[in-house]
Amino acid sequence: MSRSAHPAGPRHADVLPEGHYQAPPSDLNRLDPRIWARTVTRNDDGAAEVGGLDVRALAEEFGTPAYFLDEADFRARCRAWRAAFGQDADVFYAGKAFLSRAVVRWLTEEGLNLDVCSGTELAVALDAGMPADRIALHGNNKSTAEIERAVDAGVGRIVLDSFQEIVKVAAVAQERGVRQRVQIRVTVGVEAHTHEFIATAHEDQKFGLALADGMAAEAVRRVLRLESLELVGIHSHIGSQIFDMAGFEVAARRVVSLLADVRDEHGVELPEIDLGGGLGIAYTPDDDPREPQDIAKALGDIVTRECESAGLRVPRLSVEPGRAIVGPTAFTLYEVGTVKPLEGLRTYVSVDGGMSDNIRTALYDAEYSVALVSRKSDAAPMLSRVVGKHCESGDIVVKDAFLPSDLAPGDLLAVPATGAYCRAMASNYNHALRPPVVAVADGAARVIVRRETEDDLLRLDVG
């Protein structure tokens, strides 16, 4: 890898073009532990390492781009969530954030349950040994085949999302002579403070049945009439990448109020409440996420208080964190291919991946951090935009970042906090081969999802 310097790009002191970026950090070499996976440090050589392994050696062995996932960090976060919520609550990891057989085994061992939202996610979970009664099936348009698969497997709950689905799930359960445990997903009418594409509790959207117009109460009526369904609770998910607990508190209050209405109308006290996932993580130093114990306390207190004032037994609480568990545990490693300084603007740094391995920047205007990790540098900070190699000018990985001005082709960059919704939402745009996920722990690295090959893609093309 070349170490040669290239002419310094525009420096932050020269001119700051319009944009949304932070001030240059005082130390470009620092890997902020609030953003990077737990075992990431710099070694004496100045290179970053994870799980005791140097990123240069990892790049050599596994290639770039690649996601490196810190298994110890993942397990520690699972334990923290489990411990925070205690034995009277359940933590369902949201598999949509990132799912693989290894992840399912870790979750099973650490005592977490699993939320899946497709038949194939369910297949991965079952194949890797997650007991079916610890699985919940979600989705706003589950196919009959997915419902049959879930009922046959004996999943612990199916979260009903529409009137049509009530009928569908009841029919499948009746045909098999089983009573399927279900929850009803409601929209509580909260405007969560996050990007509109990932807010899910306002009424004007595809998920769930609204409390406000009586649809949720009507769904309860319909489910309670059906012998083959056992209504165990109410589910609410207000959105994703949320820091403010206020939205969750309003949701909890409104869900408890529905439980009280159900008790008054039907004489039934539903035993469970699920408040979904959505807790934010730190992508940049500006983000200040809450710890699991604070979240558990805030949610537990509000549910208990509301139930006491409504004279209800406190239901069993569950939550569904995805991003908050896996997000911070991984980074994406890229090799720099080109460096293009634009005087008075910024420097474009092209890496060997892009929107095919991280669509979040293009899709949600998401902000990320980035660091030079194959070496240290004391060069001046250079306002940069890290872009991919796709045929799209919106192919941006990190919109505004400061990188050292001696950055050169061959250097390795790492983007932290890419464990959630990056590999899971990766695409083959421009026939890109989706990168591998490599789990690193205690000085050993192993591929848990392999890199796609050209052959994989050519085999799909049967024309």
Ligand SMILES: Cc1ncc(COP(=O)(O)O)c(C=O)c1O
């Ligand atoms: C029903 C449900 N539960 C849990 C999650 C996980 O969300 P997050 O990864 O933000 O915790 C989602 C995604 O937003 C979801 O739709």
Ligand SMILES: N[C@@H](CCCC[NH3+])C(=O)O
């Ligand atoms: N995929 C989204 C979050 C949606 C999660 C699923 N409801 C993200 O990357 O932020």
